[in-house]
Amino acid sequence: MKARIPKHREFIINLAEDYEKKDECWDKLQEIMEAYKKEGKSVYTPTFIEDNEDKVKALQKQYEFTYTIEER
Template identity: 60%
Template sequence: MKARIPKHREFIINFPDSIDQNKANEGWAKLQQIVEDYKKAHNGASVYAPTFIEDCEPEVKKLQEEYGFEYTVEFVQ
């Protein structure tokens, strides 16, 4: 069986070691909730959707201010 994963862009999230682990876990849970909310709002669309980054980046930036993580957007295959 073959599976072809489309080329797509994704958020690469990094919580620096200086951030308290409990705070990092809380921030990660909120990031995961963004993905779940996106799926619900877009009829099950996933992180592979063409507009996922644009649709979610404002929420990710808000969490970045609160939790202090770093992120980049990378093109992956």
């Protein structure tokens, strides 16, 4: 069986393994994704990055992580 996955862009989040708030931060990032899904969209939606980058940047100010955007 073959499946084609469309090219898409995604956030690559870099959280230090020893960062004490890593799990809390990851939960907040997951909340962003869940809220997006409740709107009937998915991470494969072409505007996923644009729709959520401000939210990710707000979390970045609160937690210690970096991110990049990669095309897959």
